Amino acid sequence: MTPAAESQPAGSHDLEVISLVGFAHGVSHFFHLLLPPLFPWLMHDFGLSFTGIGATMTIFFVVSALGQALAGFLVDRFGAARVLAGGITCFLVAALLLSVVDGYLGLTLVAALAGLGNSVFHPADFTVLNRHVSPHRLGHAFSMHGLAGNLGWALAPVFMTGIAASAGWRVAALAAAGIAALALLLVAWRRRTLADPPGALVSGVASGQAVAAFAFLRSPAVWMCFLFFLLITTAFGGIQNFATPILQNLHGLSLAAGASALSAYLLGGAGGILTGGFLALKAEQERLIAAALGAGALLAVALAILPLPQWTVLPMMVGIGYCTGIAGPSRDLLVRRAATSRFGQAAYGRVYGFVYSGLDSGLALAPLVFGSLMDGGRFAAVLIGIAALWALSILTALRVGGVTRQAAA
Numbered sequence: 001m002t003p004a005a006e007s008q009p010a011g012s013h014d015l016e017v018i019s020l021v022g023f024a025h026g027v028s029h030f031f032h033l034l035l036p037p038l039f040p041w042l043m044h045d046f047g048l049s050f051t052g053i054g055a056t057m058t059i060f061f062v063v064s065a066l067g068q069a070l071a072g073f074l075v076d077r078f079g080a081a082r083v084l085a086g087g088i089t090c091f092l093v094a095a096l097l098l099s100v101v102d103g104y105l106g107l108t109l110v111a112a113l114a115g116l117g118n119s120v121f122h123p124a125d126f127t128v129l130n131r132h133v134s135p136h137r138l139g140h141a142f143s144m145h146g147l148a149g150n151l152g153w154a155l156a157p158v159f160m161t162g163i164a165a166s167a168g169w170r171v172a173a174l175a176a177a178g179i180a181a182l183a184l185l186l187v188a189w190r191r192r193t194l195a196d197p198p199g200a201l202v203s204g205v206a207s208g209q210a211v212a213a214f215a216f217l218r219s220p221a222v223w224m225c226f227l228f229f230l231l232i233t234t235a236f237g238g239i240q241n242f243a244t245p246i247l248q249n250l251h252g253l254s255l256a257a258g259a260s261a262l263s264a265y266l267l268g269g270a271g272g273i274l275t276g277g278f279l280a281l282k283a284e285q286e287r288l289i290a291a292a293l294g295a296g297a298l299l300a301v302a303l304a305i306l307p308l309p310q311w312t313v314l315p316m317m318v319g320i321g322y323c324t325g326i327a328g329p330s331r332d333l334l335v336r337r338a339a340t341s342r343f344g345q346a347a348y349g350r351v352y353g354f355v356y357s358g359l360d361s362g363l364a365l366a367p368l369v370f371g372s373l374m375d376g377g378r379f380a381a382v383l384i385g386i387a388a389l390w391a392l393s394i395l396t397a398l399r400v401g402g403v404t405r406q407a408a409a
Helices: 010-032 036-046 050-078 080-098 104-118 121-132 135-167 169-189 220-251 255-279 285-305 310-340 345-375 379-408
Strands: none
Touching (some): 010 169, 036 169, 050 121, 050 345, 080 121, 121 135, 135 169, 135 255, 285 379, 310 345, 345 379
């Protein structure tokens, strides 16, 4: 236990760690949307097409995916708090650069810097939570971590477009830099709370054997976790990018109603994450994931093929979001089992970094996977494809559960 933790009760220390990490995660999700809310202004001022401006987000997620796998090694070597501060610093520099860019090359550099900053959060956040939060509160910790990320997503469009509309997009970029600066100051101020326990950065030991730096890549459970994240986030990216036009074309919703249905999905996901935090420690995680994603997949298929009244679409989107949200805390605990079943605590950063690079890879793949179906007017096929990805992710989760239980035995 760190010196800061020794001076306060376990409950209050857990709460402080969860709050600090949750705030940092919310900031990372906020910076996912540093550029997209400003697209209309940036396209106008720099004469960019949708393809050109959209490529900046491809850069963001590619850099984040590659950086996330590497960031895990830095977390294990230098400590999560330092790496977390480095990621926030990248956000700060990206936002400041955005406020003064004068062309497309500058925008691509902003996207790359923001992607690099984003790459550190999952390996750093989950390492801190696993090392500092009491085991019986980890489900709630992972739940709040996911919820904070959703809140960051929800805040960014309102914050950025509101300031850009009234004061200009460069001022909005400076305001985003202020949020990053606040997060950096908070992490620096409470760095002792986030510091790694004594001996945590020593090379990992599992069953008395030193664990080689890349030994985790020989673990089937780790690769299955990576595949799981790739599948579920490709599905999420399909909904996030295309839900509004899909519902407009399949069920005759207006543009405003379709956007509201997407918001309902995200709110349902937030509610599911909260519920999932309570359920994750009371059931086998892989079975809970299977039940939740299975229900979400059935609702998605129903939305694709049934002639539903318009009024039912919004509650069904809430239901889909709620089901997928329930799976969130359990998936994080499942990755923890994959990390500790063979490699111990010293490999948290590497395992989480590699596994969660599948998240960014899925978000980068989603437009490519579903874009051609959308261009061909095959809107129902997109929803069925999303359901199929969830079904495949269930198989990977069950496989991870089986492998880690065998390793524990």
